Amino acid sequence: MSKIAILAEKPSQAKAYSEAFSVKKRDRTSIELNPCSTFPSGAIITWGIGHLVELKEPKEYKKEWASWNLATLPILPDKYEFKVVKDKQAHFTFIRSLFNDPEISTIVNACDVDREGSNIFYSIYHMTGAKDKLIKRLWINSLEIDEVRKGFNNLLDNKKDLLLYEEAKARQISDWLVGMNGSRLYTLLLQKKGFKESLSIGRVQSPTVYLIYQRQMEIEKFVSEPFFEIESTFTAGHGTYKGKAKAKEAKKEDIVALLRKHALSPKSPGIITSVKHTEKRTPPPQLHSLSTLQATANRLWKTSPADVLKVMQGLYEKKLVTYPRTDTQHITTSEFNYLLPQVDAYQQLIGQTFPIASSSPKKRYVDNTKVQEHHAIIPTKKVPSQAVLNGLSSVERNLYEEVVRTTLAMFHTDYLYTETKVTTDVNGLLFFTTGKTERDIGWKALFKRSTNKESKEEPSLPPLTENEPVKSNIGIKEGKTLPPKPYTEGQLIAMMKTCGKLVEDKEETEILKEVEGLGTEATRSGIIETIKRHNYIEVKKNIVSITDKGRVLCQAIEGNLLASPSMTAKWEAYLRKIGNGEGTGERFLGSIAKFIYSLLEDVPNQLNAKPIDAKLVANVASKMTRRTSYKQVEVAPCPTCKEGVIIARKEFYGCSAYKEGCKQTFPGIFLKKKLTPSQVKLLCTKGKTNVIKGFTANTGNKFDAQLALVDGKITVEL
Numbered sequence: 001m002s003k004i005a006i007l008a009e010k011p012s013q014a015k016a017y018s019e020a021f022s023v024k025k026r027d028r029t030s031i032e033l034n035p036c037s038t039f040p041s042g043a044i045i046t047w048g049i050g051h052l053v054e055l056k057e058p059k060e061y062k063k064e065w066a067s068w069n070l071a072t073l074p075i076l077p078d079k080y081e082f083k084v085v086k087d088k089q090a091h092f093t094f095i096r097s098l099f100n101d102p103e104i105s106t107i108v109n110a111c112d113v114d115r116e117g118s119n120i121f122y123s124i125y126h127m128t129g130a131k132d133k134l135i136k137r138l139w140i141n142s143l144e145i146d147e148v149r150k151g152f153n154n155l156l157d158n159k160k161d162l163l164l165y166e167e168a169k170a171r172q173i174s175d176w177l178v179g180m181n182g183s184r185l186y187t188l189l190l191q192k193k194g195f196k197e198s199l200s201i202g203r204v205q206s207p208t209v210y211l212i213y214q215r216q217m218e219i220e221k222f223v224s225e226p227f228f229e230i231e232s233t234f235t236a237g238h239g240t241y242k243g244k245a246k247a248k249e250a251k252k253e254d255i256v257a258l259l260r261k262h263a264l265s266p267k268s269p270g271i272i273t274s275v276k277h278t279e280k281r282t283p284p285p286q287l288h289s290l291s292t293l294q295a296t297a298n299r300l301w302k303t304s305p306a307d308v309l310k311v312m313q314g315l316y317e318k319k320l321v322t323y324p325r326t327d328t329q330h331i332t333t334s335e336f337n338y339l340l341p342q343v344d345a346y347q348q349l350i351g352q353t354f355p356i357a358s359s360s361p362k363k364r365y366v367d368n369t370k371v372q373e374h375h376a377i378i379p380t381k382k383v384p385s386q387a388v389l390n391g392l393s394s395v396e397r398n399l400y401e402e403v404v405r406t407t408l409a410m411f412h413t414d415y416l417y418t419e420t421k422v423t424t425d426v427n428g429l430l431f432f433t434t435g436k437t438e439r440d441i442g443w444k445a446l447f448k449r450s451t452n453k454e455s456k457e458e459p460s461l462p463p464l465t466e467n468e469p470v471k472s473n474i475g476i477k478e479g480k481t482l483p484p485k486p487y488t489e490g491q492l493i494a495m496m497k498t499c500g501k502l503v504e505d506k507e508e509t510e511i512l513k514e515v516e517g518l519g520t521e522a523t524r525s526g527i528i529e530t531i532k533r534h535n536y537i538e539v540k541k542n543i544v545s546i547t548d549k550g551r552v553l554c555q556a557i558e559g560n561l562l563a564s565p566s567m568t569a570k571w572e573a574y575l576r577k578i579g580n581g582e583g584t585g586e587r588f589l590g591s592i593a594k595f596i597y598s599l600l601e602d603v604p605n606q607l608n609a610k611p612i613d614a615k616l617v618a619n620v621a622s623k624m625t626r627r628t629s630y631k632q633v634e635v636a637p638c639p640t641c642k643e644g645v646i647i648a649r650k651e652f653y654g655c656s657a658y659k660e661g662c663k664q665t666f667p668g669i670f671l672k673k674k675l676t677p678s679q680v681k682l683l684c685t686k687g688k689t690n691v692i693k694g695f696t697a698n699t700g701n702k703f704d705a706q707l708a709l710v711d712g713k714i715t716v717e718l
Contacts, residue, residue, distance in 0.1 A: 002105035004043040005098050006138075007121055009111035012317045013143070014047040017110060020148035028710075029094040038152050044104075046095055048111065049711070052088050053123040055176050056081045057661060068184050074596050075180045080173050082123055087640050087664060087712025092127070099130035108152075109161060110138040113373065114325055114522060115579065118161050119168035137161045141323040142380050143316060167579035174571065174592045178203045181596045186556055189607050199553055200534045203568055204519050205527050206553070208496060209536045209546070210563040211518075213554035215487060216546045222483035228255040228476055232431055234270060234424055235471040239462025243424050243431030255476055262429040264474055270426035272468045278419045284409035284443040286329040287365055287376035290521045291493050293324075293402065298490020301398055302542045305493050305525035311395050312377070314698065319382050321403055326374035327521035330367045335375055343411050345383045346404050352446055357413045365410045378407045393698050405446045412443035420461050426472055435461035487544045489528065496524050518565050555612050560603065561595070635677045636684035640664040640712050646684055653680050664712055671716075672696040683709045688717070 008014035014031055021043075022034040030046045033039055059066035061077045084092045099107060107125065111117035125135075135158040140151035182201030190199065230245040249255050288296070293312070294305040303311075312324035322335075331339075340359060347353045365376075379400075392400065415438075422433040436458035487495060496518040519527050531537050536550035546554070554563070561567040574591075577583035633648040634656075641664065644657025653666035653675075666680050673695050682689045689707045695716070696702055706717045 003041050003101075003103050004039055004106045004108060005101075005104045006043055006045040006108045006110050007095070007124065008045060008047040009117055009120055010049060011047050013110070013112075014045045016143040016317060016319070017045055017148055017152075020145045020152075029091060030098070038149065044098060045110075046098060048095075048120050048124055049088055049091060049713075051120060051123075052085055052092050052095070053082045053127050054085055055172065056083050058180055068188060070185070070188050073181055073185060073600055074593075075184075076177070076593055076596065082127060084127065086662065091711055092124070095124060096128040096130075099125065099128040099133070104133065106134045106136060108136045108138055108155060109158065112325070113139050113141070113323060115164045115168040115171075115520075116522065118164040119172065122162070122165040123169075135161070141374055143319045144380050144382055145319075146381075163579050163581050166585050167575050170578055170585035170588050171575050173585075173589060175203050177589070177592050177596060182206075182562065182599060185599060185603055186553075186607075189604060190552070190556060190612065193607070193612050195552060195612070197549065199549075199556070200530075201557075201562060202527075202530070203571065204523070205531050205534075205536075206557055206562045207565045207568055208492075208518055208527055209531050209550055210554050210557060211495060211565065212487060212492070212537055212544060213546050213550060215484060219483045219486060224480045224482070225250060227479050227481065228252045229479065230255060230259065230429070230431075230474065231477045232270075232424075232426070232472050232474040234431075234473075236272070236462060236464055236468055238464075241422070241433055241435070241459075241461050241464070243422070243433040245429055245431050252476065252478070258429070259474075259476075262427040264427055264429060266472070266474045268426050268472050268474060270424045270431070270470050270472050272422060272464055272466055272470060273425045273430075274421070274423040275464050275466050276421045278421070279416070279439070280419050281414040281416050283364060283414050284412055285406060287331065287378060287410065288403060288406055289327050289329050289376060290324055291327070291497055291524065292329065293377060293399070294493045294525065295490045296402060297399060298488060298493075298542065300402075301395070303395055303398070304489050304528075304539075306529045307395065308399065309522075309525045311393075311399055315396060315400055319380055320384060320400055322378050322380060323374050324377055325522040326377060328371055328374065329376050330365060330370035331375040331378060332368045332371050333361055333366055335378060336361045336366045338381055339378065339407065340411075342379075342381060342383065343408065346379060346408055349383060349389070350401060350404060350408070350446070352408075354412055354445070356411045358411070362410070377403055379404050391699050393700050396698065409443040409446055412446065413440060415442040415444050416440040419458070420464075422461065422464055424470060426474070433461070434458055437461070488542045489539050489544055490542075492528055492544060493524050496527070518568055552612060555610070556607060558610070560599075560606060562599075633677060636681040638662060638664050639684045639687075639709060646680060648677050648680075653677075666714065670695070670707070670714060679707070683707060683714070 006014075006017065008017060018026075018031045018033065021036055021038065024032040024034045024042065026032075030044050033043045033045065035042045058075050060083070061075075061081070062072075064072045065075055098104060107130070109118065109121040109125075111121045136155040137158050137160075138151050139156050140147050179200065179202055183199060186201055187195075187198045227248055227250055229248050232243050232245075234241055234243055245258075247255060247258055249258075286292075290309065290312070294308045297303040297308045298305065309324065312321065315321045316324050340356075343356055344353075389397065389400075417439055418437045420435045420437065422435070424431040424433065437460055498517055518524070531550075532539065534549075535547055536553060537544055538547055539545075557563045571588070571592075574583050574588050578585055578588060635646045635648055635653060638644040638646055638655040638657065641655060641657050641660075641662040643660070644655040644662050644664075646653050646664070646666070647656050649668075651668045653668070655662040655664045666675060666683065668675060673692065679689045679692065687709050691704055691706050693704045694702060695705055703718070708715050708717050
């Protein structure tokens with residue numbers, strides 16, 4: 001019988017798969033499995049190290065596209081071609097040999113279970129030239145051993161996988177087209193206005209930056225205005241409470257006139273005319289999708305969305321949580337049935353016990369119709385020991401416990417409280433009070449965060465009765481209108497997801513709602529990192545602000561479809577049709593080509609007609625000059641391209657031949673340890689450093705190790 005080849009997305013994923021079976025041998029490129037009931041002739045697992053294959057650069061299609069020139073636009077290849085990433089050629093050569101081995105009849109796509117995983121697999125598969133192979137898809141939401149075995153014993157065909165690949169490929173090419181053409185067009189036109197830097201234009205990143213710019217403009221243009229209200233502190237038989245009249249005026253004299261109308265003095269007596277008690281309940285929160293977890297983590301611990309995704313991916317690979325790149329907050333009955341017997345163990349884990357309120361699934365959390373590709377993020381069946389829990393970093397533990405507590409809340413009782421609304425009459429002027437009394441804290445007992453904010457908004461009230469006379473202390477309260485608050489980094493995720501609320505056109509709002517705004521659950525944090533890297537925004541103390549370079553970009557694209565989230569949403573809606581087999585990549589890329597032609601025709605006139613703030617241009621140029629004035633030191637010949645030289649830059653080491661396509665870089669800081677030029681030189685010339693002391697693991701533990709250079713990447717050798 002023939003063997004099976006399995007392609008994982010990364011080495012850690014391949015290792016997790018192998019742990020479910022008996023391993024025959026391991027080497028640097030693969031793991032071979034012994035024959036078993038799942039693989040009667042054995043199997044070979046290899047991995048992609050992420051993107052082994054990428055789109056060719058413009059200059060690789062036409063020589064004239066090598067230089068940035070308006071006359072050579074648009075960049076629209078007749079056929080889109082791919083290439084192997086330069087520093088990953090050796091590993092690709094092994095995969096090509098494996099996929100073309102006559103003994104291999106079946107190849108399993110075991111990359112991440114999403115569109116990008118499909119794209120990574122098929123871009124590699126097509127590049128190998130393999131033919132007449134049966135392709136199967138592994139589709140699992142957990143890396144636990146039993147789930148891995150179950151998945152490999154129930155492999156799917158590749159019909160849906162191919163559609164997801166076509167969708168992802170169309171998205172990849174469209175992003176490439178908009179970026180290559182838009183970036184050159186705007187950069188070259190703005191250079192005529194004295195702008196010296198290059199601008200990066202993106203299908204999703206540009207409208208995202210513009211939404212941040214809009215918020216900042218609202219803040220800067222906001223004019224605070226005073227307002228005046230009437231408040232009173234009332235003293236009843238069993239305590240005091242506050243009330244407010246429904247009067248809010250811009251002029252103090254209007255409030256004074258109202259007080260005179262009712263013949264009110266500060267001590268005018270009043271009477272309670274109404275006391276209404278309403279019993280209310282708040283159900284436990286919904287389970288987490290990636291975006292809700294990112295928003296929660298940023299609000300509670302200031303953790304960036306990118307770090308949340310990175311840490312959650314690590315917890316997934318440690319088999320502690322299910323697949324993190326999910327956009328749903330529901331699970332199916334299958335997940336509920338494995339969670340129910342685990343409730344006691346999860347309770348012991350966080351040190352809080354409670355009786356299960358209901359062993360029947362509730363549709364708020366369990367709905368098979370709401371789960372398509374992935375279910376909500378929940379803990380796996382694997383309950384970590386206290387030692388494992390203590391070994392997690394603070395961020396890992398925060399996120400893991402947040403997932404566990406939110407999952408447990410589903411089995412807890414509702415939060416119960418009584419809302420009390422009081423009306424107090426003082427000479428015909430009514431004052432209104434709302435208070436809250438907790439009856440059962442319920443699921444909120446699971447969370448360490450307090451409800452003080454809610455308590456301040458709706459304070460506890462003393463016992464009050466209708467027709468009870470009260471003493472008053474009436475006063476005029478002055479306030480000021482406040483500007484909108486700047487976004488936090490976590491709020492950017494919500495802003496991108498719900499930006500339809502910012503669009504006035506009803507049809508466009510519906511499209512944005514359908515596709516859930518800008519980007520996808522898996523890409524939003526990466527987009528934020530991209531616009532930070534391009535210096536369009538900066539984040540200080542978790543507050544996001546637009547930079548001068550970002551302002552130049554937004555002034556340039558203002559009024560253009562590149563600033564519109566609606567345009568991106570319409571494209572995203574059609575991309576989803578491709579993924580559902582209702583559209584074609586050819587048609588979609590045709591519409592992108594038309595859009596690029598319209599940019600080339602319209603943007604020059606648009607930029608000529610609008611002023612770009614000269615001070616901003618000067619500020620950006622000044623900052624660029626300060627950055628480039630940093631002294632660059634040559635370290636060693638580039639080990640990858642053999643032509644350039646590795647140079648020590650401000651925050652990293654990079655090849656001098658980067659303009660010719662060499663992407664070899666070394667981080668300035670690795671595992672919280674600064675790498676010196678001499679250490680990088682050893683990596684380049686010897687392939688290995690001496691033992692370096694003081695690295696910091698994700699757990700926070702310090703350790704010493706040698707570093708080695710493998711396929712252009714730094715690896716740790718303990």
